[in-house]
Every structure is written in structure tokens, then in C-alpha cells.
Amino acid sequence: MTEGVNGRLVKQPLEALKEYFGFGAFLEGQEEVVEKILSGSDGLVVMPTGGGKSLCYQLPALCLRGVTIVVSPLIALMKDQVDALNAKGIPATMINSTLGLAEQRERISRMRSGEFKLVYVAPERFRAEGFVKAIQEVEVALFAVDEAHCLSQWGHDFRPDYMRLGKALERIGRPQCIALTATATSVVREDIMKVLQLQSPFNMMSGFARPNLSLAVTPVEKRTQKYMRIKEVIKKWKTGIIYCATRKRVEEVAEMLYDWGVSCIAYHGGMSDEERERTQNVFISKEADVAIATNAFGMGIDRPDVRFVIHFEVPGSIEAYYQEAGRAGRDGEAAFCELLFNYADTRTQEFFIEGANPSYATVCAVYQHLQNQADGNFEIRETLDQIAQGADVKNAMSVGSALGVLVKNGLIERYDVPGSRVRGTRLLKPDVLTSRIGLDREALEEKEGRDRDKLGAMVELCYARICRQQWIMEYFGEKDASQCGSCDVCMSKFGGELREGDEAEVLILKKALSGVARMSQKTRGKWEGRYGRGRIVQMLVGSKSQEVLKNNLHELSTYGLLKDMGTAYTNELFRGMHEGGLIYTQRGEYPLVTLTPAGERVMFGKSDCKLVWPERYAAESPVTDSSVGMAEVGFDGRLFAQLKELRNEIAKNQGVPPYVVFSNKILEYLTRLRPNSMEAGLRVRGIGEAKAEQYLKPFIELIASYDN
Known part of the structure; x- marks a missing residue:
């Protein structure tokens, strides 16, 4: 390629790749993306974490005349990227809320004069009219939207400020636009292209598979079991990230690791910008081995030697899980990712879903409160907690989401208050009464339904007994994905093909179903659960734990029926029964297991079924003649x-x-x-x-x- 569109090309891509990045060739998928960008096309790029996504816009920025604006959601992420570019001799800077007005103006002036090739900008900057007008005077070669899933309300990390970017593009003259993300379903991809109004875009999807990652889901009943696993994983893998759902849990886990003498840092949204930046730098510079963090940590962070990622609780979606797991093994070396699964942890995600999806009544209550409290300029300055109290809304998180809905519908705007962490709210249509705000109730309900479906898919992955990566690939739309061979399912010595059981297996199955029935109750022809799977398994294998004895489960006629089979086999059998539709887990405060109608029929011998049966192992030599002496190489x-x-x-x-x-x-x-x-x-x-x-x-x- 010698000339770009309209003569914009000032440097050849391979030349820039070698000069600035020291690479003689592209990674898989990068070259085609770079060629499409340099041809002048808008586009959407979905490339897995660690696949070299950033280079897809950084390299074209060096090859094109003008400035590339990169919209990025996190200050720490911007700083990490800018520091890395400056270290390579690439003129780059950032503009965000940490800068004073004078410093912002100075950097914009240098953008006009062409001193920078890349400028990272926080999405909230596009709220400011003055900033948008200033950008109109800059020669923008490329407008790159990083972490583009943030602009889709169907994505796993929706940020209302990203919704402004489509209009901002029009205001600054509709420069070439490229959107990039690591994880996006087909619905999210469509939403990204719609919001940004991409013009005849190319759509590039690299393979999602991360063959160097070994994924595992470990069922746990108690928090002490989680800490035992964490200790084992840290001992083996040394360097990694532990993701927690809440700030409170981050601090609790960090305190435990401190007591163990582990070199670690804690990171969450309750810290100031300066604290988060300092903490993150400690981890990136390898001064600490382990980071305990909420999900914001790690977005775009490029520490290559992260050997493990642990999820302390179940994430809210497959998208979030796989993006976070993908922060391990970015150097291409083997890494381990373990999710410590307890169904009860889904209650936290249910709370987040409620907070992210305010009801129509909640949105109306918030809007009415803003109208009641607004001053003569139709403005109000209150914290989310103050608005929640005034609007009589219990979940303060849902207040922030309600404000986002009102912003999206053009009823209010939010603005930064100089010298204060409290943001202001301005009514844009003060004459519109609450009864006439015209919200799309169906859209609100649809989004909540999709969020709940995402959580349901995450739970389904935890229970599934097929290859973890294969399951995830198919979720993202990759057909005929192959097995990874290294996840907990692939490496398990249990599990076979879907088939009818032999006589002995059917007898074992009926015993297990009888155990479920004994620990359930039937009311008006419908089975209702009373215990979780773990307790039922304990009863069936004849456990003498305090919980079993305290609840008199040892007195049941089914107590110890599967004692000879063992806990591991019985747990695998329960997975097979769950997938085979013979039992189901009731959603609610506790995950209670009970029979389905199909399970009842099989229990009474009225119908047959096909399951993925656990294999019954005897202590036997792998060779038929021990005198042969064939040596075992080890399992691969x-x-x-x-x-x-x-x-x-x-x-x-x-x-x-x-x-x-x-x-x-x-x-x-x-x-x-x-x-x-x-x-x-x-x-x-x-x-x-x-x-x-x-x-x-x-x-x-x-x-x-x-x-x-």
C-alpha cells in the first residue's frame, strides 16, 4: 500500500510496525484490520483479550496524517496506554477529568498544531460543548472507540456517556470511525454499529479461543473452601488476579492474603482516582504478585505474566467472565482460570441487575424528585444517596441507572461541578410532567430480561459438562468449535457420551432420584425442593457431617444408598441428571434441587432416559498384562x-x-x-x-x- 484514501498515508504500516513496536510481522487478524482502516473504511473489530487489539488502531494512527482520538473508559487504562506509547517514542497524551481547564486547553492547542499522533479522551469530555467545538478545529484522522461494548445497553458494562459518541462524531465532521471490543454477542455488535452510525463498515471477528488458558469451575459450599482453593492456586501459580463482586469482599479477601504474607494489592471503585492509579501501578510494575479487585480492574492492563485468574463469585455474564479470565496468560504461556461457584452468590448479581434496570415507577419517582428540588435554573446538586432518599428509592444504584435513562431520553443532562465530587443535574425539558415523560416501558423490561438471561447463561456454563471453551465459543457464535483439551471438563476422568445406561447404572440412577425425592416434598402434584445438591449428595453417600446429623438426614431410608460410589461419582451423576432434565434447581434465595416430571417417571421405571454417565473406575492396570511393563508417559x-x-x-x-x-x-x-x-x-x-x-x-x- 503506497497511498491512503485522499493521500492520507504518510508511513507504510510494516515500516511503522518495525520502527515503533519492534515487530517484523503482525499477529493473527491484525494485518487485515490495519489494511481495512488504512483504506478509509469504518469498522467494528472484535478481538479477544491479548490478541493485540490496541495495535489495530495505534499503528494506523502512525501511518495517517492527523490525530487519532481514542475514546477510553478508564483513567488508569489511558495512563497505561499513553505511558507505553511514550516509552516507544510515540507522541501521545490524554484528556480527562484529572486535568485542569488550562491544561486541557494547552493539550488541545498542541493537538491542533499536530504535536500528538494519539490522544486518549474520556467519554464524559464529550458532554462539554467547549471541548466538542475545540475538537472541530483539529484534523482528526481516525476516531477509535475502545471497549466499545460500553455503548450498548445490551452489553455487560454499559456506560451512558458512550451514548453521546454518535452525535459527537457528527459534530466534529464525521471522521473515519473504528470500534473495538474483546467480547460482543451479535446483538451488542448490531447496537454498536447503530449507535455510532458506522458508514458501510467492515466487521472483523478474530477467534475467541484462548488455547493457553485452562478454565475450571469448582463448586464450593462454604467461604472457607474458597480460601483453601485460593491458597492452593497461589502456591502453584504465584502471580494473578482475584475478582470479587463487591468492594466489601475485595477488602475481606485482601486482608486474608495479607495475613498469609502474600504480596498483594486491593482495588475497587470506592478508592480515589489517585489511589486506584497508584495501586494499579504497583501491580503492573510487579511490586505485588496478586491483585484483588472488582471487575473494573484490568481493563486493557498489559501485565504479561498473570498466571491465574480466580473469580471469587459468579460473574453476571459470559462476556464479563471471559474478558476477565482473558487477562491471564497474555504472554501466550499456560495460565489457569478458576471460578469458585456457589449458586447463592447469584443473589449479588440479581441485586446488580435490579440496580442496573430501574422500573418505570423508579424512573418516574426520580424524575419527580428532580422537578421538585430543582432551583430557578432547573438544576439540582445532590448525591445519588440523597436523590434515592428524596425519591424514596431503596437501591441507590438504581438511581444512577434511572438518571441514565432520563439522559438517554433527552429529559436531563448531567455535568461535573468544579471542585466537587457531586455531579449536577439539569432539567432540559422542565415543562414535561412526570406523567408525560414518554418512556419505552417495553425497552426497559426487555433489557432487564436480557440481563437476567445473561446471568442464566453464566449459571448454565457452571453446571455444563462439555468443554468450557467450546461452550463459550458457541455462545459467541462460533460454530463447530473444537474441544480445548485442558479445561476441568476435558481433563476430568469422569464423563462419557450421551447414552442409555446399563442395568447397574439405571439402578444407581433410581437410587439417586429416590434420594432427591426423599429430600423434597410434593404438593398438589408438583415437586418442591427443600435442600441443595450438596446436602443431598452428602445424604446419599452416607456422610456423618454435622449438617446431616443435625437435620436427621441419616434417618432417611435413602441414607448411604450410594456410599460405594463416592462423592465425586455422585456429583458427576447429579450433573448428568441436571443436563438430562431429570432434576432441576429452583431459583430463589437458595438453590434447592428437586425432581422434574421426567425424573419422577424414570425413578418409578415408567420411562427410560439418556445421560452423560460418570464412568465407574476400578483400581486396575492400564495394560492387560502387567508383565509387559509398558511405561506410562503421563496424561496430556x-x-x-x-x-x-x-x-x-x-x-x-x-x-x-x-x-x-x-x-x-x-x-x-x-x-x-x-x-x-x-x-x-x-x-x-x-x-x-x-x-x-x-x-x-x-x-x-x-x-x-x-x-x-
């Missing part, structure tokens, strides 16, 4: 996944269930033993001459190519 999750894919492909071609070819246990033996010939393969337990003749050869060939 990636090889296991490849063998499983081969097995599934053969089964599909022959029209038989996969377990007919080889069971998961045989695949595990093949993974551990890696036989290098048909003769060696025949020594693997479970492979007879008939199986070997029909199926073994391609597996031996795959193992040989894998080892070489």
Missing part, C-alpha cells in the same frame, strides 16, 4: 482431545455412538501409554483383537505424528 490433555475428536469422527462416519468405538477410559489409557504399534495397542486394557482390527490403526498413527 491436548492429545486426549485429539484422540477424542478422531473417535467422534469415526463414530459419526459409521453411524454408531462414540463409546462403541472406544470408551473415554480407553482413550485415557492410549493418552498415557502412547503405544507405537498395533501390537503395543493390543496390550492396552479394553482393546481386543476385533476392536483393534476395526478401529486402532488411525489412533496409532495420530499418536505417532503427535510424538514426532
Whole structure:
């Protein structure tokens, strides 16, 4: 490429890539995005965390004549990016609320004179009329909206200030615009393009898969179990981030880690801008090993050696979870991500959903209070708590969301008050009565419904027993995603294919269902749960824990029915029953498990079912003849996944269930033993001459190519 659109190109991209970034080639997906931008097209780029998203606009900024404005949601994120660019000799700066008016004017003046190539701007700056007018005098080559999911009300981190950007683009002459985000469903992508009014945009989506991440969901019943897991993970992986849902939990976890002697920092929204910046810099500069933080931490942070990410509670959406998990392993090396799942933690997310989705009545109450309290200039200066108290709204968080709804509908505007942390509110249509504000009630209800669906999908992932990354890829619209081979499901020694059980398995299933029935109650023909899954499993395996004895569960006729199967097997069986529709978890204050009508029919032997059955393991050698002495190499999750894919492909071609070819246990033996010939393969337990003749050869060939 020698010339950009209208002769805007002043430097070749590969030349700039080498000169400023020291790279001789692009990462996957980057080159095509850069070419599209340099051709003059608007566009939307969805690229996973760690995929080199920032370079997609930073490099074109160096190649185009004029200034690139980058809209970024966090001050700490801006500073991190600007410092990194300046260290590379790239003239960049930022404009946000930390600067005085004189300093803002000075930087805008330098923008006009062409001293900067990139200027990071906080979205709230576009509220100021003076700022927008000043930008009109700047030659803007590119308008980049980073973390673009923030402008979609269907996204997981909606920010009302982002809604102004479409109009701001028109005001400054509609420069070329590029929107970038790490996670976005099809609905969010459509919303981004609509709000920004992108002109004939290209739409680029890089693969979401992060093969270096090992994802795990660990069910826990008590907070002490969470701390035990955290201690184990820190001991093994050393450096990482622990995400908590609330400020209170951040401080609690941080205090525990301090007591353990762990070098750590705490980060949350209750800290001042200066405190957050200082704390974040401590972590980035590797002066601390672990960060305990709410979800704002890490957005765009590029510390490459984050080896683990732990979620102390369940996040509110798949988008939030995967973006946060993706902050591990940005150097491409192996990293571990664990979600400590307790269904009761969803209550916190339910509270957040209520706060983010004010009812029509709440919005009206807030608007009426603003009208009642406004001065002669139709302005009011009150904190969210003061507005909540005056409007008689219990959840102060919902007040902020209600104000956002009123801003979006053009009824009010919010502005910064110099020298104060309290923001002002101005009525734009003071003559409009509360009864005539004309809000779209259906849209409010639809957004709340979608937010609840997002939380439901997150819970579904936690219960699912298919490959974690495969599940997430399909959620984001990637069809035929392959198994990762390294998540907790892929690495589990339990689990097989969907099939009818044998006689022994059906008997075990009926015992488990009977246990659920005994710990439920049936009222007017409908089953209602009384206990959670953990307590039912304890009863079935004959636990003598205090909770079991205190509730007299040891006196039930089903007590200890699955004692011989063990807790791990029974938990896996419950997952299979849940996915098979035989039991369900009632949503509410506590996750109570009970029977479905289908589960009742199976329990009484009135119908059959297909499940993903746990495998029953005996203590046996993986080889049929212990005198052979074939050495175990060790379990390799990636090889296991490849063998499983081969097995599934053969089964599909022959029209038989996969377990007919080889069971998961045989695949595990093949993974551990890696036989290098048909003769060696025949020594693997479970492979007879008939199986070997029909199926073994391609597996031996795959193992040989894998080892070489």
C-alpha cells in the first residue's frame, strides 16, 4: 500500500510496525484490520483479550496524517496506554477529568498544531460543548472507540456517556470511525454499529479461543473452601488476579492474603482516582504478585505474566467472565482460570441487575424528585444517596441507572461541578410532567430480561459438562468449535457420551432420584425442593457431617444408598441428571434441587432416559498384562482431545455412538501409554483383537505424528 484514501498515508504500516513496536510481522487478524482502516473504511473489530487489539488502531494512527482520538473508559487504562506509547517514542497524551481547564486547553492547542499522533479522551469530555467545538478545529484522522461494548445497553458494562459518541462524531465532521471490543454477542455488535452510525463498515471477528488458558469451575459450599482453593492456586501459580463482586469482599479477601504474607494489592471503585492509579501501578510494575479487585480492574492492563485468574463469585455474564479470565496468560504461556461457584452468590448479581434496570415507577419517582428540588435554573446538586432518599428509592444504584435513562431520553443532562465530587443535574425539558415523560416501558423490561438471561447463561456454563471453551465459543457464535483439551471438563476422568445406561447404572440412577425425592416434598402434584445438591449428595453417600446429623438426614431410608460410589461419582451423576432434565434447581434465595416430571417417571421405571454417565473406575492396570511393563508417559490433555475428536469422527462416519468405538477410559489409557504399534495397542486394557482390527490403526498413527 503506497497511498491512503485522499493521500492520507504518510508511513507504510510494516515500516511503522518495525520502527515503533519492534515487530517484523503482525499477529493473527491484525494485518487485515490495519489494511481495512488504512483504506478509509469504518469498522467494528472484535478481538479477544491479548490478541493485540490496541495495535489495530495505534499503528494506523502512525501511518495517517492527523490525530487519532481514542475514546477510553478508564483513567488508569489511558495512563497505561499513553505511558507505553511514550516509552516507544510515540507522541501521545490524554484528556480527562484529572486535568485542569488550562491544561486541557494547552493539550488541545498542541493537538491542533499536530504535536500528538494519539490522544486518549474520556467519554464524559464529550458532554462539554467547549471541548466538542475545540475538537472541530483539529484534523482528526481516525476516531477509535475502545471497549466499545460500553455503548450498548445490551452489553455487560454499559456506560451512558458512550451514548453521546454518535452525535459527537457528527459534530466534529464525521471522521473515519473504528470500534473495538474483546467480547460482543451479535446483538451488542448490531447496537454498536447503530449507535455510532458506522458508514458501510467492515466487521472483523478474530477467534475467541484462548488455547493457553485452562478454565475450571469448582463448586464450593462454604467461604472457607474458597480460601483453601485460593491458597492452593497461589502456591502453584504465584502471580494473578482475584475478582470479587463487591468492594466489601475485595477488602475481606485482601486482608486474608495479607495475613498469609502474600504480596498483594486491593482495588475497587470506592478508592480515589489517585489511589486506584497508584495501586494499579504497583501491580503492573510487579511490586505485588496478586491483585484483588472488582471487575473494573484490568481493563486493557498489559501485565504479561498473570498466571491465574480466580473469580471469587459468579460473574453476571459470559462476556464479563471471559474478558476477565482473558487477562491471564497474555504472554501466550499456560495460565489457569478458576471460578469458585456457589449458586447463592447469584443473589449479588440479581441485586446488580435490579440496580442496573430501574422500573418505570423508579424512573418516574426520580424524575419527580428532580422537578421538585430543582432551583430557578432547573438544576439540582445532590448525591445519588440523597436523590434515592428524596425519591424514596431503596437501591441507590438504581438511581444512577434511572438518571441514565432520563439522559438517554433527552429529559436531563448531567455535568461535573468544579471542585466537587457531586455531579449536577439539569432539567432540559422542565415543562414535561412526570406523567408525560414518554418512556419505552417495553425497552426497559426487555433489557432487564436480557440481563437476567445473561446471568442464566453464566449459571448454565457452571453446571455444563462439555468443554468450557467450546461452550463459550458457541455462545459467541462460533460454530463447530473444537474441544480445548485442558479445561476441568476435558481433563476430568469422569464423563462419557450421551447414552442409555446399563442395568447397574439405571439402578444407581433410581437410587439417586429416590434420594432427591426423599429430600423434597410434593404438593398438589408438583415437586418442591427443600435442600441443595450438596446436602443431598452428602445424604446419599452416607456422610456423618454435622449438617446431616443435625437435620436427621441419616434417618432417611435413602441414607448411604450410594456410599460405594463416592462423592465425586455422585456429583458427576447429579450433573448428568441436571443436563438430562431429570432434576432441576429452583431459583430463589437458595438453590434447592428437586425432581422434574421426567425424573419422577424414570425413578418409578415408567420411562427410560439418556445421560452423560460418570464412568465407574476400578483400581486396575492400564495394560492387560502387567508383565509387559509398558511405561506410562503421563496424561496430556491436548492429545486426549485429539484422540477424542478422531473417535467422534469415526463414530459419526459409521453411524454408531462414540463409546462403541472406544470408551473415554480407553482413550485415557492410549493418552498415557502412547503405544507405537498395533501390537503395543493390543496390550492396552479394553482393546481386543476385533476392536483393534476395526478401529486402532488411525489412533496409532495420530499418536505417532503427535510424538514426532
